[in-house]
Amino acid sequence: MADGVLDERSMLGRVMRLLDAFGSDGRPLGLSELSRRTGIPKPTVHRIAGDLVLARLLTASPEGFRLGRGLFELGMRAAAERSVLEVAVPFMQDLLARTQETVHLGVLDGDEVVYISKLGGHRQASVPSRLGGRMPLHCTAIGKSLLAHSGPEAIDRVLSQPLERRTRHTIVAPGLLRTQLEQVIEQGVAYENEESTLGVVCVAAPILGVDGTPLGAISATGPATRFRPSAHATSVRAAADGAASILARRAQVQTADS
Template identity: 40%
Template sequence: MSPTEGDAAPVAVGGLDRAATILDAFDAHHRELTLAALVARSGLPRSTTHRTAERMIRLGWLDKPADRYRIGNRMSEISVLAPARQELREVALPFLHDLYAAVRICVQLGVLDGDRIVVVERISGHRPMPMLSQVGGTVPAHCSGLGRAILAYADPAVVDRVLAAGLSARTSRTIVTENAWRRELAAVPDRGWACDREEGDIGVSCIAAPLFGPAGEVVAALSVTGPSAAVRADRVGPAVRLAAAAASRAYSGRG
């Protein structure tokens, strides 16, 4: 007797949950993982991890060129089809290029996803910045300029969700107390940009400004991120704010 649709559904959902858990094991600092590391970071049993990962390789969701797993090309192909992010990227891209031409430091476009920022686009020229996330990578929202630029205008429930995830210290300079962190958010509207002073990586600073949608809602942020000596607020801040404002007008007036 064949299983009913209701009987089959839990199995399918369980498989998707396991695949999602494995994908979540990867981040900007863990781009390639051995099976042992994948087991440790996913929390799944070794046999389950191996079986699910092998199935994901066949689907193109993972790749394993040697003894380490990494995100597969199929995931990148699928991610760019997400209409909202793709449209946002296409609208913002000319302003990212203008901003990079003005400052000659890495510029990024990011969106909030849970308590993390997903890097949607990045322009860095020929200057190597290996400590920064690549396109599709994520960074914690609480200690990134991109995250603060968005959270300063987000609904209180969204801010509370990020707080509930914890203000973990990435470096000795990360702000980890709620009161100090909220003061940083409160300063963004008057200043016009958010700052991250070596809170994610020592030696790297970020200045970011929000990008708004047609209803005045914050939808993303763009940033200049690079060596702290080069990312000076007095020079970079106004340029970031102007680029974000121009991108917001273009995004709000599309169609």
Template identity: 40%
Template sequence: MSPAERDSDAPVAGGLERAAAILGAFDATHRDLTLAALVARSGLPRSTAHRTADRMIRLGWLDKPKDRYRIGNRLFEIASLAPIRLQLREAVLPFLQDLHSATKVTVQLGVLDGAQILVVEKITGHRPMPMLSQVGGIVPAHCSALGRAILAYSDTETIDAVLAAGLERRTPRTLTDPVAVLRELTAIPPRGWAVEREEGNIGVSCVAAPVFGPLGEVVAALSVTGPSGLIRSQTIGPAVRLAAAAASRAYCSRR
């Protein structure tokens, strides 16, 4: 590549990195940001953040009602084209709906993203649980039933990467010893579902089961989450496992 070509590429790369920093400033608890907050959370100089954000508004990537920035509708349209939404979510959604109808508590679909679980879909019905991550949010893989259901069927390299990332203690019940986490993962395949009791949030428990792809690889997990008094794994576990198995067949038929 010639120096001229490298120079022509540099502004594009810089622009993309600035846009990524702007988008990264938003999360589930920071959905609307003032310019000052956008500067603080993106780490960009004020003039750069303002200029980049204005350009993103023109592209539809951001919106700015009054004095606050928020994610624009164009990004929602683009995100809806992602395979994880078109294929996985659409295949699994009917079974999430069935599971929610049967249990009357929150159901979720998640995929592994590094050492975190990305929540792809969630149904709460009339029993909302605000302490849980929203769609697009993340939760630690090591102390979530979704994460454990996936890790139990993952290769050693994937498991080691999650353990090496650090086992954050979310509550007094969180397993933070790698040996204890591995022991928990080993217990999952024989019964077909993972259990997490108050390791992410006190008073909240979860049961999850894996969703598999056409080659037998684990691609996601679905879960039932609710007040600990209502989540009895021996009762709910078989239903979650059956729903995940049906979802796996539906997902494979679309591939």
């Protein structure tokens, strides 16, 4: 690793390239396809994939390889995310009952949102999010909610980069996005109006730690034809604040016991 970047030629780098080659559709991939997607020679892919099967990070079938259950088990051991997930899910369930729309829990990872929970009702909107999936910060309500509370340096860094235009509604002007982030701080919620996906609108609120840093964010998402984000802002903010309150109490208990 040089300058904070993983060397893709190293064994670990090749393992990560192999794991990253799998898409969100769960479709199995054969050796030839994995070699094509990663640029790793087929014999090397065969050897690495065999080791990953033994480690339960991949599963093998006649159709090809899939990501293994061992990856899920390792992911659930991530202490910070697991704590947020355990605490937030009951509040998300309450929010789902109130809104009857899709409810997300996302956390900050670099300059992206990673979705770690997603609850949907019978009439949930078709949204591009998926568990473990990533989305840019600037065009999602959860992303804006997290970014607004991440401090001036993080905001300046994101706004200094080119902002991807996902739809015709995506805000790509840094000054306009900065104004929105200031409004997020004032209002306690962030909005998305068809900025990541046409026809989808959203409202999100941050789960803040005792020091004010964002531990995650909860959102309610629905189709623009029927869902009015502002009408559910109070409920979304209450869900996030409820989760934050419990996490704060847990932190106080852990501090007292240490």
